[in-house]
Amino acid sequence: xxxxxxxxxxxxxxxxEELINLYGCEIGYNTKIGTxxxxxxxxxxxxxxxxxxxxxxxxxxxxxxxxxxxxxxxFTNVKLPKPGVDQRDCLLKTRVGNGVMIGANAxxxxxITIGDNAVIGAGVTVTKSIVIxxxxx
Numbered sequence: 182x183x184x185x186x187x188x189x190x191x192x193x194x195x196x197x198e199e200l201i202n203l204y205g206c207e208i209g210y211n212t213k214i215g216t217x218x219x220x221x222x223x224x225x226x227x228x229x230x231x232x233x234x235x236x237x238x239x240x241x242x243x244x245x246x247x248x249x250x251x252x253x254x255x256f257t258n259v260k261l262p263k264p265g266v267d268q269r270d271c272l273l274k275t276r277v278g279n280g281v282m283i284g285a286n287a288x289x290x291x292x293i294t295i296g297d298n299a300v301i302g303a304g305v306t307v308t309k310s311i312v313i314x315x316x317x318x
Contacts, residue, residue, distance in 0.1 A: 190228065206238075209246065221258075227279065241272040241291065245279035251303065256289045278313070 184203045190210030195201050195218075202219040209228035218232050221239040226232070227246035234252045238244070241258040258272045273291030277283075281295050284303030295301065296313035305317050 186222075215252070233285070239272075242275045242277070244277040245281065245297070247280045248277055249282045251283055251285035251287070253286045254283050254289070255287075256291075258291050260291055 184198065184201070186205045187203045188207040190208060190212065192211045193208050193214070195214040197216055200216040201214055204220065205222035206220040206224040206226065208226045209230065211228055212226060212230040212232070214232050215234035215236065217234050218236045219238070220226070223240045224238050224242050224244070226244045227248065229246055230244060230248045230250070232250045236250050236252070237255045239256060239258040242256050256275060258275070260273065275289060275291050275293045277295045278297035278299065280298040281301070283289070283301040284305065286304045287301050288306045289295070290306070290308050293307055294310040295307070296311055296315065298314045299311045300316045301307060301311070302316075302318040307317065311317055
């Protein structure tokens with residue numbers, strides 16, 4: 182699987198290069214990436230992050246430093262897909278602050294800001310912005 186046009190910081194690790202897809206993203210130093218992770222073009226991921234297996238991060242997402250993202254977490258960048266519309270024309274931005282923890286199988290809808298040190302529980306669908314330090318179950 183490809184790693185194409187990425188800016189990757191020092192000490193970024195992954196277990197199997199052939200089991201990740203990285204497209205035009207920027208990844209900060211000391212970040213760890215699990216297997217079957219896909220990161221889209223223009224995504225930025227901070228330093229000292231951990232992305233577990235099967236994480237999907239499409240274009241339009243910005244992730245801060247010291248963020249933990251559990252397995253099978255899915256970010257979205259289009260609220261309502263429409264047939265025949267080029268989805269690249271309607272990408273929506275999402276920002277994840279520093280020190281955030283996101284549990285397994287969470288879904289993060291677009292146009293969301295997750296404040297620093299917030300905790301998103303496993304299986305939660307985040308539909309609105311989360312304030313600094315908030316715990317969402």
